[in-house]
Amino acid sequence: MTPDLRKGLLTKILLIRRVEEAIAERYPSNQMKCPVHLSIGQELVPVAISSHLTRFDHVYSTHRCHAHYLAKDGDLKAMLAELYGKETGCCKGRGGSMHLVWPETGMMGSSALVGGTIPIAVGSALAFSRDKSKNVAIAYFGDGATEEGIFYESLNFAQLKNLPVIFVCENNQYATYSHQSSRQATHSITDRAKAFGMFSQIVDGYDLDASYLAAGQAVQRARAGNGPTLLEYRTYRFRDHVGPGEDIQVGYRTQEELNSWKGRCPVETFLIGISAEERKVLESGIREEIEEAFAFAEKSPFPDVAKGLGELYAPA
Ligand SMILES: Cc1ncc(C[n+]2csc(CCOP(=O)(O)OP(=O)(O)O)c2C)c(N)n1
Ligand SMILES: [Mg+2]
Numbered sequence: 594m595t596p597d598l599r600k601g602l603l604t605k606i607l608l609i610r611r612v613e614e615a616i617a618e619r620y621p622s623n624q625m626k627c628p629v630h631l632s633i634g635q636e637l638v639p640v641a642i643s644s645h646l647t648r649f650d651h652v653y654s655t656h657r658c659h660a661h662y663l664a665k666d667g668d669l670k671a672m673l674a675e676l677y678g679k680e681t682g683c684c685k686g687r688g689g690s691m692h693l694v695w696p697e698t699g700m701m702g703s704s705a706l707v708g709g710t711i712p713i714a715v716g717s718a719l720a721f722s723r724d725k726s727k728n729v730a731i732a733y734f735g736d737g738a739t740e741e742g743i744f745y746e747s748l749n750f751a752q753l754k755n756l757p758v759i760f761v762c763e764n765n766q767y768a769t770y771s772h773q774s775s776r777q778a779t780h781s782i783t784d785r786a787k788a789f790g791m792f793s794q795i796v797d798g799y800d801l802d803a804s805y806l807a808a809g810q811a812v813q814r815a816r817a818g819n820g821p822t823l824l825e826y827r828t829y830r831f832r833d834h835v836g837p838g839e840d841i842q843v844g845y846r847t848q849e850e851l852n853s854w855k856g857r858c859p860v861e862t863f864l865i866g867i868s869a870e871e872r873k874v875l876e877s878g879i880r881e882e883i884e885e886a887f888a889f890a891e892k893s894p895f896p897d898v899a900k901g902l903g904e905l906y907a908p909a
Contacts, residue, residue, distance in 0.1 A: 594805060602640050602801060603863040604875065609636040609663045610860050611879050615887065616659075616676065617837035624891070625676045627689030632660035634831035637859050638763055639664035641804035642731060645812040646699065651717045651730045653710035654703035656691040657763075657830075661703065661733050667695035669882065670889040679893035685904050686896045707768075708734060708741030711760070715747045718758035718821070729757045729815040737768025739782050748823070752789045757815035759808075760786070760823040763798065769834045770845040786823035798828035799857045829854040 594602075613631045620629060632639075635657070643664040646652070654661040662672055668683065675682030676690050684692050691705040701717065704710050714732035721728045738744055739762065751758050762782050766773050773780060786793035792814065796807040804826065811822035831851065833840040841848050855861075864872055896904075 594802060598644075599801065602644055602805070603859070605640045605664065606636045607860055607863065607875070608879050608882070609640070609660050611876075612663065612669065612673075612883055612886075613659055613832075615883050616673075617832065619887070620837045625690070626678055627676060627691070628835045629659075629676065629690045629837070630657040630835050631832040631837065632657050632830065634854060634858070635763055635765060635798070635828045636660045636664075637801060637804055638761065638798045638826045638828055639733070641801065642759075642761060642808045644805060645809050646729070646731070648698045649726075649728045650699050650812075651701045651714065651721075651728065652699055652733070653701055653714040653717070653731065654693070654733045655710065655735060655738070656703070656705045656707070657735065658691065658693045658703035658733075662693040662695060662700050665695070665700040666698040667693060667700045669886045671695065673886045673890035674893050677890040677893070678895060679890060680896045681889070681893040687901075687904060708738040708743050710734070711738065711741075711747045712743055712750075715751050715756060715758055718751065718756035718815075719754060721757050722754065727757075727816045729759060729812055731759050731761055733761045733763065735768065736762060736764040736766065736773050736782065737776070738762075739785065740768075740776060745785070748786060748789045748791060748821075751821040752791045755818070755820040757818070758821045759811045759815060760821065762823065762825045763828050764825050765828050765830045767830075767834065767845070770840075770843055772845065782825045783823060791821055791823055793823040793825065795825045795827065798826035799854075799859055801859060831855060 613633050616629060639661045652661060652665045671683040672693055675684055675688060678686040680686055683694055692703055694702045711732045711734055714730040717730040783793035783795055794807055797803050807824055811824055814822055
């Protein structure tokens, strides 16, 4: 990775971090009425993945979708307006935080149904394969989604048909308030892919080089017609399962565990490594972009209630 590329990726990670911190800060004012599942702590993974994608590659995401959307160059103003329930939002204010879409850059959608978008990504890959295009589809999901039957059906079908899809599991150890060890009979998610004969790999989701390399190899494999890959990224969320806090009082994880992951935070390492002057310039540019996007969201109009249901279904 060239120094310029590394800096570009870290700047993107920093932008996503600051966007979500700003959401967390403003959330208590109750202007964003939807639940928010923040990705703070997990941003490196989608940035590493997206760095290998074109706007013609398709990304499908989850309830925790802000970082996936921004890493795939989804429009920031339209994202924040969506969180504020405004007509200018990427789903015209009908979807909220868990339903972000920006087809112009290949961010094809996200869903609150755990595991729900995994087969849709496979369908997209099937279309790419039939069209003989070189495009790839990405299915993002959490460790919890691997407990859904559709996960196994999707893996089987993708491998059977040799489809250009990459299953990106963001294993943050928890599904809501339950640790993986209390939910799953075996812990190796990669072993489940191996059961279908699929290439799979565990990756440190806090290591930019390793994450970038693994993503690049998987994308290359898919583009070359060599089929799907499952990447299990080990990562961690710093905030609540849902909401702006840190979930320590709930009792399912300890402050020590959270601190140990924060101690490896790629954003902090990056900021420590640059000069104070450079940091100031970078942070103020990002702050300006974020302030502008929030102002846009706050000033935008709400949807017309009379047209409320009119936008939900495609015309017959
Ligand atoms: C089909 C379905 N079952 C249950 C839920 C409730 N639910 C929302 S998020 C979540 C946990 C998901 O955990 P994981 O897949 O690991 O993603 P993470 O929240 O850790 O990013 C659950 C059970 C849901 N939204 N959809
Ligand atoms: Mg999880």
